[in-house]
Amino acid sequence: MAGKVKVGIFGASGYTGAELLRLLVPHPNVELKLLTADRKAGQKMADVFPQFAGLDLPVLTKIDEADLNSVDALFTALPHGTTQTVIADAFKKNPKLKIIDLSADFRLTDPKAYATWYGHEHQALDLQKEAVYGLTEHYRDAVKKTKLVANPGCHSTTAILPVVPLLKTGVIDPDTIVIDSKTGMSGAGRAAKEEMLFSEVSEGIHAYGVGKHRHTSELDQEYGKAAGREVLAMFTPVLAPMNRGIYATIYVRTKGDASPGDLHAALAAAYKNEPFVQVLPFGQVPQSRHVRGSNNCQIGVVADRVHNRAIVISTTDNLVKGASGQAVQNFNLVFGLPETAGLQSPAMFP
Amino acid sequence: MAGKVKVGIFGASGYTGAELLRLLVPHPNVELKLLTADRKAGQKMADVFPQFAGLDLPVLTKIDEADLNSVDALFTALPHGTTQTVIADAFKKNPKLKIIDLSADFRLTDPKAYATWYGHEHQALDLQKEAVYGLTEHYRDAVKKTKLVANPGCHSTTAILPVVPLLKTGVIDPDTIVIDSKTGMSGAGRAAKEEMLFSEVSEGIHAYGVGKHRHTSELDQEYGKAAGREVLAMFTPVLAPMNRGIYATIYVRTKGDASPGDLHAALAAAYKNEPFVQVLPFGQVPQSRHVRGSNNCQIGVVADRVHNRAIVISTTDNLVKGASGQAVQNFNLVFGLPETAGLQSPAMFP
Amino acid sequence: MAGKVKVGIFGASGYTGAELLRLLVPHPNVELKLLTADRKAGQKMADVFPQFAGLDLPVLTKIDEADLNSVDALFTALPHGTTQTVIADAFKKNPKLKIIDLSADFRLTDPKAYATWYGHEHQALDLQKEAVYGLTEHYRDAVKKTKLVANPGCHSTTAILPVVPLLKTGVIDPDTIVIDSKTGMSGAGRAAKEEMLFSEVSEGIHAYGVGKHRHTSELDQEYGKAAGREVLAMFTPVLAPMNRGIYATIYVRTKGDASPGDLHAALAAAYKNEPFVQVLPFGQVPQSRHVRGSNNCQIGVVADRVHNRAIVISTTDNLVKGASGQAVQNFNLVFGLPETAGLQSPAMFP
Amino acid sequence: MAGKVKVGIFGASGYTGAELLRLLVPHPNVELKLLTADRKAGQKMADVFPQFAGLDLPVLTKIDEADLNSVDALFTALPHGTTQTVIADAFKKNPKLKIIDLSADFRLTDPKAYATWYGHEHQALDLQKEAVYGLTEHYRDAVKKTKLVANPGCHSTTAILPVVPLLKTGVIDPDTIVIDSKTGMSGAGRAAKEEMLFSEVSEGIHAYGVGKHRHTSELDQEYGKAAGREVLAMFTPVLAPMNRGIYATIYVRTKGDASPGDLHAALAAAYKNEPFVQVLPFGQVPQSRHVRGSNNCQIGVVADRVHNRAIVISTTDNLVKGASGQAVQNFNLVFGLPETAGLQSPAMFP
Known part of the structure; x- marks a missing residue:
């Protein structure tokens, strides 16, 4: 171009x-x-x-x-x-x-x-x-051809990326998915609200939109498509005292004789060539601060003490991969630019 | 005395x-x-x-x-x-x-x-x-008579108080309990460790001890006693960038025709005369900062969008009700003092 | 009573x-x-x-x-x-x-x-x-007799306590006092303002009211009374990303042949019997977190590398000794109660 | 190249x-x-x-x-x-x-x-x-020719940039400069020390190295060169609960009939073509968070209520313009690259 x-x-x-x-x-x-x-x-x-x-x-x-x-x-x-x-x-x-x-x-x-x-x-x-749902890794070809990209929500991006490959490969039970999704404050926007004042939200943590957060609808749509059936996960967003970051702790049960290691393998295979998704070695736990400011999503898979259960953890920066970064990634595709253009800075830590 | x-x-x-x-x-x-x-x-x-x-x-x-x-x-x-x-x-x-x-x-x-x-x-x-397990609200009589109180862990106190009455009254399924338990940094102690430096843990969040945290054993013991059978909940601790606070988001499924409102009723009944446990009105979500520095445990129950599921949220200050405050509460009982002596300060907010 | x-x-x-x-x-x-x-x-x-x-x-x-x-x-x-x-x-x-x-x-x-x-x-x-200016340590007798106490400002309390004894004893130059006074966010109140949102004020620091903050007028009044002449200190408040705490770094030059050690001696003498003012050993630097939640003011004096200069540091909790705690202290005096009633909790750290 | x-x-x-x-x-x-x-x-x-x-x-x-x-x-x-x-x-x-x-x-x-x-x-x-002292804006030509750049300290960079032009143009009194320099925690490095644990340094603020911090020696050297005489400023570093940022509040007295506006004019003239130094409009106060992650230094000048006094405020990111960013800026010069190469990202806020 x-x-x-x-x-x-x-x-x-x-x-x-x-x-x-x-x-x-x-x-x-x-x-x-x-x-x-x-x-x-x-x-x-x-x-x-x-x-x-x-x-x-x-x-x-x-x-x-x-x-x-x-x-x-x-x-x-x-x-x-x-x-x-x-x-x-x-x-x-x-x-x-x-x-x-x-x-x-x-x-x-x-x-x-x-x-x-x-x-x-x-x-x-x-x-x-x-409109094309702009979860780039899963709709890349459609994004390239569209004139209108619907950029996904921040909780949605973070919870969909690690679960869709598990549903598609059939290694987890679709009926017992629980997602506890911690987020930084910047996702709440810049409007002056008492409940977002520093003194109201620092040095503490709390859930919000419990049982009814709108990003749940994106999970329903994408999980359902991946599983080929209705999937209604439990999803709770939690506001943590930090500016940026989504950190989803996802509790799953394996299906059939799939092991937690099989879950890791499915994710590693799904994202092995992706520039912005890193599946960490099996058992390694990601931290939201290690994607801060970058367009990365880091995913970890850990076995629970009970053999057929696993914890899948996924983290993004809500303003980057969860919003503006993924938007630029989609923009790059729409205009035939290199997908990583303008997005190559590693995370800013500390 | x-x-x-x-x-x-x-x-x-x-x-x-x-x-x-x-x-x-x-x-x-x-x-x-x-x-x-x-x-x-x-x-x-x-x-x-x-x-x-x-x-x-x-x-x-x-x-x-x-x-x-x-x-x-x-x-x-x-x-x-x-x-x-x-x-x-x-x-x-x-x-x-x-x-x-x-x-x-x-x-x-x-x-x-x-x-x-x-x-x-x-x-x-x-x-x-x-030794008597010093979860005061549930072992008060035994505490009064013992010479050795085993004060419970901070995650344990916060996760046991809201779940035991639900298991005892049989309103939840013991096999699908998931606990995502956020904690402040002071629980990690004062030893100089790289991973607890300010720059390592501020402005971000991460899980630790995933699938194997030792407080799980206290949950197994107390949940099992309450249910009269083995209960192996999923439990993940998560380190949040704050000094104090435990905040457990607990995902449960109701049993039989029990409704989320029944869960709330069971908890309200169990703790109606307790000075340090407040069950909030049905649907109200607690915040960890509102118990900071106090010996209180605040509990909320919220219905999920799917009718037989609920989110139970429980919060304490890990250093107070989760450690030293409950220790003083037990000390008061052991020595025949008023149970609330020295523990009457409301939380420090902000 | x-x-x-x-x-x-x-x-x-x-x-x-x-x-x-x-x-x-x-x-x-x-x-x-x-x-x-x-x-x-x-x-x-x-x-x-x-x-x-x-x-x-x-x-x-x-x-x-x-x-x-x-x-x-x-x-x-x-x-x-x-x-x-x-x-x-x-x-x-x-x-x-x-x-x-x-x-x-x-x-x-x-x-x-x-x-x-x-x-x-x-x-x-x-x-x-x-009305009596309720800086208790300096107006105790008048407070006891009044019906109207004007409780001092938070910056004022923190900056006046360490300087008045130095001006009264004539050990510092009244014309070169510089006060850089850091404060937590709770001093800004609970009104919903964009500039006080978590995302606007965390992870950074900035001055406000530079050259014209109203608490300066209290310094002028009390410094002037102590020195017996006009004193116009330089005073800048700075907003730090924390809930509570005032931390004043005060730069002074000694007068005549007074040494930094003499400044320390003057302060130690002035406050030796005070329950809420601790003058730390010469050279020790206080921290705002060590008075958090308490009615204490901690003061340190450090010699500069140039012999006739010193740094005096004073810290309080803006909501306690800087507001409500000092108000209770004054209330106790007005009603003939023990001055420390209700104020005996040590600071909450961490 | x-x-x-x-x-x-x-x-x-x-x-x-x-x-x-x-x-x-x-x-x-x-x-x-x-x-x-x-x-x-x-x-x-x-x-x-x-x-x-x-x-x-x-x-x-x-x-x-x-x-x-x-x-x-x-x-x-x-x-x-x-x-x-x-x-x-x-x-x-x-x-x-x-x-x-x-x-x-x-x-x-x-x-x-x-x-x-x-x-x-x-x-x-x-x-x-x-070796060439790598304060790029003041030693650009020498940096281009050297094989060894001594990259300045973070406090030093932040305090020297706004003061040197004032000393060179003779608009301030060299004998009454006071610098209160707030810094984030990352400047203390990654070594495991008790005093840098999250619980020790969050929710509070304190000075360190009072009266003797080593960066003072760089101020002495550069201020002295600019003034053509010995200048011994008062300098105190203060640790604020944030990861990044240096924020220097600098108290000065004008010389002769220079006004605070003249100070602003001297700085605006000195840096008008610099890509990484922004002198804000007279009276505007910078914030450290607005340079976070960038190689920028933002400078503000505010008049005090007393006509011959002013507050000059300067802020950088201690890890960027205060360390690695300025190092890359110098590297670019040494190798004949565009000075801004790799340094063009605006600050990351929030």
Whole structure:
């Protein structure tokens, strides 16, 4: 591909928007043309996020005033529910656009599931049919051809990557999967809420959305596809006092005479050529800090003391592989760029 | 009881030792007579823990040089494995002693289980028979009469309190219990280890002892007793970047036609008169920070989206109800003091 | 004093209000009668602060509906600026009240200084004349006799205690004092503000109110009184990623032939009988975590490499000695109780 | 420059070594040939730092066994004191080497100053004469020509950049400079020490090395050169509960009729073309988290309430601009590469 891709970001004043910028600024094939933030329109990015001081970036504008014909690619990092109409409008203004959507709006292929989990009818069903679920490792070919990528959720990415190969190869019981998914605070966004104040969430831990978190619907969809039957895992998100990281402890029972070692083998085989998924040696336990800031997912498999049980652990950075990093990975595919372009930095530890 | 109980602490230079002091210094019925710390013998507590500057406390001495006839009560906060012989010696020197042991040495009543989990034969089997497992709410009468309390582990206390009433009343399936137990760093002690450095454990989270943590043996023992049959739960401890707190997310399936609401009712009934266990309203999720520094255990029950599944959440401060606070609670019972003496401070939040 | 003092708290839903409760619940001479929180009226404290679950406390009410004749003592933990009229009204309703005010409204004795720093004329000048600045160690006798205590600010308490004795004894140059005062996040209160979100303030540090923080006015007043002349120190507050703690690094130059050791001697002499101020051995550096949760102020003095310069370091818990603890200390004095009642817990570390 | 520079790292198992790798792995002009770690020789980097799992890196070897003729450039990230002989040996084995030394061994040009601050005679005085102090913005031309760069300390870099232009232009009084320099924990290294355990250093703050920290000697040297006379600033490092970041609050008095605005102007002029130094608008306060992970130094100037005083604030990431990032910046210059190569990622926030 000659030249640079002209890129816009809708929703640049949130954490996933800022993370897109962090990754796209040094990206060798990107030219940033357009940044929106409706409530901060007219400001510079450095006013909103001082880490960008000294960089020459487009001034923030409103979505309505954005010139969509100035860009080839659009990342949308906007709230769930309203993004679908924004994207429908964007395609009307520039039908050649390729859009990577970081909201949940196009992730569920079943309109009924969408209505159930999100509480209203979908407003752009025709687009939903074209959208590709952007879990790159499992939908790479479809991503390359689509104009609309539905980038997966952070809990979803972290819980789907280690389980789908186990369901596909039939080595685990689909009916007893339990997922305890710890997350850092940045996933809650930048809106001022009492319950996200430092003093409210540091030096302690707690579950939220227990029994009903919306990312569960993505697990249902992808686990079900992998198993060829309904799979309803137990899933609880837990907020840990850290900025970044998803850390899913996944409890499974083996099926037939499969051993925990067979689970490890299935995962190692599934991801052996993947640049962003590392299956650690059998028995080794990953840590979320070792993927911080990188686009990696690290997976470990440990045998339980009871022979037919195992603990599978998966970790990502919620803002990178769980959001903006995977979005850039998908962007690279859509535009025929090397899949790892702009994503080669190892994790930042400590 | 007239007068004050004369108290000694073996192992005052560790975190649980210091926490005992924090609780015992303002305790109205305690006179501190003896503090040991072999490697810091001759130093003042304020040299080892500057928070005690300004207090008039016994100078640290060696265990061998401690005058055990100067005390009525002894708290032992020493490493697992060697404590049993130290305690056997202590009783020889002063047979009237009452000992609250914070190590794991006397927690398991089955010598075979002890040998399996701790890797060597028990060295004081006769004492082990007299020891009472100090999960106060469930062994109150026995604690009052014993001379040796085996204070439970922090993960164990937090996971046993919410599950035993459910097994006793038969409302959950004993075969599918999964416990994901998050803990703060202070539980790892004060020994200088690379893996416990701030830069190694902040801003991230990870499991440890996966599939084989020793506190599992206490769960097996107490769950088994409650259910009247073998119960082998899945249990994984997870280290969270905070000083204090145990936070157990417990996944259960109901039995027969019991509903999640029945689980809540069983717990509310079991603990309705307990000063240190609060069963929150059905559906409310506890947070570890709301028990920080207190002797409380807060328990929540939430229904899963699938009707016969529930999430039970239990939280304590690992150094208080999970160690030194429960030890003081047991001490109060052994000496006929009000059970809440010295333990009435609400949690410190924020 | 026979019986218990009947106590009310105006503003129980903020952090200093909750901290008052933490200290007053186990206080042996206190009966809690009245808790207000205008925007949470009708709720239980446990709804607002779950750490109080299980306690039998008055339901939250509005200030307007509070029965002020039901209490002997009132703690006001309300915003600056409006508290003065609330207190004037309270005295009208119950002239026998004793009030401990945790706001800044009555701290400055000079009405002009108040108007300058707070931007409006004082609304209760007659009360201001009766108010006593509640830096207990320096105004103990006046506190005992007053009906209105102006409890000092957290930065102020921490910076005034170590400097006033140095100015009084004339061992330091009043014109070159520099104070760099680190604080935890809880001092910023519980209002939902973007800049206080966990993700905005963890894993980093920054100054605020540079060159103009209002606590400076308290330093000016007390330093000036101690020195008998104008003293205008440089003072910068810095927000550190922790919940609690003030940590002031104070840079001074000695006067005449005074040595750093003389500074230490002056402080040790000034505070040798104080229960809540510990002057550490010369050269020892305090840490904020060693006063966490306690009413202590720990002070260290270290010589600089240049002979006539020294670094004086002072630390408190901003919510205890810097707010609610000192308020209870003053309350004890006002009601003739032992000064340390309810305040004897050592710091909580770790 | 054709081809890639062949690079080795001595001391790859420490935090600065790992940070070098983080920056050099995606560096477009680098080929990593050699990694040493004497105590971990034979291991893979991923065993020592799991964030490098999945990368193809040289196995760790011992310094003695390293083939120094396989590399063009050597980064030394070894302890102070012994590095000087290691480097002298390295030049003997390969005289064409270019070395970037991250230790303190070659930073002080005056052998007497070195002996005073480090407690022993320098062992490689001839090399010391050739070494260039690698504060890139001030020694760029010399760095380009040298074979041995003495990379500055983290506190030093952060405190020298904002002060040297003020001394050179004569707008501040050299005799009243006070520097309070907060740092994250990673600067203390990876050695297992009790005082660096999470529970010892989280949730609190404290000064260390008060009155005598060795980085002071670099300030003396560079401030003295800039002022043309002796300058002995007061300097105190303070350990804050965060992984990364140096945050220096610098208190100065203006000279003659210079105003705080003049100070800002002097800094803005000095750094207007620098890619890694951002002087913020007058009055704006930087935050350490906004340079985290980047090679940036952000500087703010704020007027005090007294007209001839100002607060200058400077912040860097101690592992990047304060160590490995500046080392890569110097490496780029030494090898004629673009100065920003490999260093273009914006800070990682949150």
